[in-house]
Amino acid sequence: MNYAGYYADPNNWAGEILHSNRQRGSNASYYTNPEVDRLLDEALATPDQAKREPLYQQVARISSEDAAAIFIHNTKWYGPFRKNVSGVRFCPIGDGQEMRWLRVT
Numbered sequence: 030m031n032y033a034g035y036y037a038d039p040n041n042w043a044g045e046i047l048h049s050n051r052q053r054g055s056n057a058s059y060y061t062n063p064e065v066d067r068l069l070d071e072a073l074a075t076p077d078q079a080k081r082e083p084l085y086q087q088v089a090r091i092s093s094e095d096a097a098a099i100f101i102h103n104t105k106w107y108g109p110f111r112k113n114v115s116g117v118r119f120c121p122i123g124d125g126q127e128m129r130w131l132r133v134t
Contacts, residue, residue, distance in 0.1 A: 039072070039081070039085040040069070040072065040073050043069060043085055043088050043089070043092075044069045044072075044073060046058075046060075046097075046098060047060055047062075047065055047069065047088065047092050047097055047098070048065070048066055048069050048070075049061040049062070049063075049065075049066050050066070057098075058097060058098045060092070060095070060097040060098065062091060062092070062095060062097070064091060065088055065091050065092055065095075065097075068084050068085075068087050068088050068091075069084075069088060071084055072084035072085055072088070113133055113134050114131065114132070114133055115131075115132050115134065116130035116131045116132040117130070117131055118130055
């Protein structure tokens with residue numbers, strides 16, 4: 030299951046994996062905590078990054094104490110590619126590759 034989208038934001042992981050409205054989706058552990066849901070909703074609705082940070086820190090603390098999920102490994106893979114493959118760009122999210130611009134000639 031791919032949890033990472035194409036945006037660098039704490040909600041990309043915390044909101045997708047921990048919010049109870051993502052059960053049957055990316056919340057594969059069916060984790061439910063109303064306080065975590067409230068904090069995630071508040072953080073997502075707050076545009077100021079400095080104000081969001083402590084909210085996500087609370088989410089991390091609570092979900093860690095609850096053992097909401099166990100993360101074993103997140104790989105980074107950079108190739109190799111055949112000589113006729115071009116357009117692969119680095120992406121800091123997910124497996125390290127952005128394949129939307131990939132071309133095979």
